[in-house]
Amino acid sequence: MAKGQGFRFGTSFTSKAIMIGINFAMTAYSVLMEGFTLTFSQLSYWVIVILTLHLCVSLKCSLDPEINKKFNWLAIHHVSFETLSPMNLLVIIVYWSILRANVVNNECDTLVAYIHTTLVHSLPLLFNILTFLKTDIVVKATHAVFIVPIAIVYGFLNYQAFKRLGHPVYDFLPWTDIWTPITIAGLATGCMLA
Numbered sequence: 001m002a003k004g005q006g007f008r009f010g011t012s013f014t015s016k017a018i019m020i021g022i023n024f025a026m027t028a029y030s031v032l033m034e035g036f037t038l039t040f041s042q043l044s045y046w047v048i049v050i051l052t053l054h055l056c057v058s059l060k061c062s063l064d065p066e067i068n069k070k071f072n073w074l075a076i077h078h079v080s081f082e083t084l085s086p087m088n089l090l091v092i093i094v095y096w097s098i099l100r101a102n103v104v105n106n107e108c109d110t111l112v113a114y115i116h117t118t119l120v121h122s123l124p125l126l127f128n129i130l131t132f133l134k135t136d137i138v139v140k141a142t143h144a145v146f147i148v149p150i151a152i153v154y155g156f157l158n159y160q161a162f163k164r165l166g167h168p169v170y171d172f173l174p175w176t177d178i179w180t181p182i183t184i185a186g187l188a189t190g191c192m193l194a
Helices: 012-034 043-063 071-107 111-120 123-134 141-165 179-193
Strands: none
Touching (some): 012 043, 012 123, 043 071, 043 111, 043 141, 071 111, 071 123, 111 123, 141 179
């Protein structure tokens, strides 16, 4: 990168830096308004955190002239993107097809809340697409296995939120029988096949 060229508007560097800032702002707003447990019992915020970490690693890789010699950084960049993409699709599909009407009717009592939930469930996919367009990542199907530990930890945190709140975070994950873990396993399988 030529001296000073990376900091101009529209470059890969500034685009990623802006996306990181927006992701931090969306997450901070949710943690302040809903608390840590409820925020991270929602898969949407897991996607935002993974996307933010991916963008930070991407910036590090972009700025390091010796990056070709640092396999671990390249691997983290690659696997985080491959994990992020199907999770992002899952969030978008489930939110906009199943959850949107209920969220808007029951949780968006202000314009700020309405805008926030719309952005949280739209911008990460846009950012994912922009990131894909600015990188040369080749997706490997065998890396889908990284979805499994994410699904397990997510299921545990969602269950903890259910116990703490006294009601399910999502109607389709009620934690009343064996079907909730099966549903999480099915969603994880869908992500791995995407």
